[in-house]
Amino acid sequence: MKKLLLALACCTAAATVSAAGNVTAGKALADKYACATCHGKDYNSPIDPSYPKLAGQHRDYLAHALTAYKRGDGANGRNNAIMTGQVKPLSNQDIQDLAAYFHSLPGTLVNHR
Numbered sequence: 001m002k003k004l005l006l007a008l009a010c011c012t013a014a015a016t017v018s019a020a021g022n023v024t025a026g027k028a029l030a031d032k033y034a035c036a037t038c039h040g041k042d043y044n045s046p047i048d049p050s051y052p053k054l055a056g057q058h059r060d061y062l063a064h065a066l067t068a069y070k071r072g073d074g075a076n077g078r079n080n081a082i083m084t085g086q087v088k089p090l091s092n093q094d095i096q097d098l099a100a101y102f103h104s105l106p107g108t109l110v111n112h113r
């Protein structure tokens with residue numbers, strides 16, 4: 001019984017990682033494309049107050065935002081001179097991985113209710 005539970009835990013976790021993006025791959029991509037140059041060290045201290053903090057934001061929101069920059073002027077797109085260039089080389093899997101990575105970082109954003 002114990003073995004069966006372990007097997008289930010192993011495979012459920014593995015399936016979740018691939019569907020939700022891979023944090024390690026996301027970190028490698030963020031380093032490769034130097035996203036921290038603007039979004040700041042630890043993705044909590046952007047170089048300009050008008051630039052967003054990425055750390056701790058919801059994974060699905062981050063993926064949605066990056067996809068919107070890819071759409072540009074299209075439906076549900078975002079047209080931003082800076083980010084349009086940044087997302088050009090990213091595949092859909094890259095976007096999922098980056099979103100998983102930023103989401104995994106401790107953020108300073110809070111919800112006031």
Ligand code: HEC
Pocket residue numbers: 030033034035036037038039050051052053054057062065066078080082083086087098
């Ligand atoms: C040259 C500066 C710069 C670089 C480099 C940069 N960004 Fe951005 N990023 C911005 C700015 C400015 C915005 C806000 C744009 C807007 O108003 O839509 C933004 C917005 C975003 C958003 C939307 C956040 C939100 O809260 O809606 C995400 C996600 C994001 N960037 C991820 C990335 C990733 C991933 C990389 C690296 C591949 C990257 N950025 C590199 C400047 C930059």
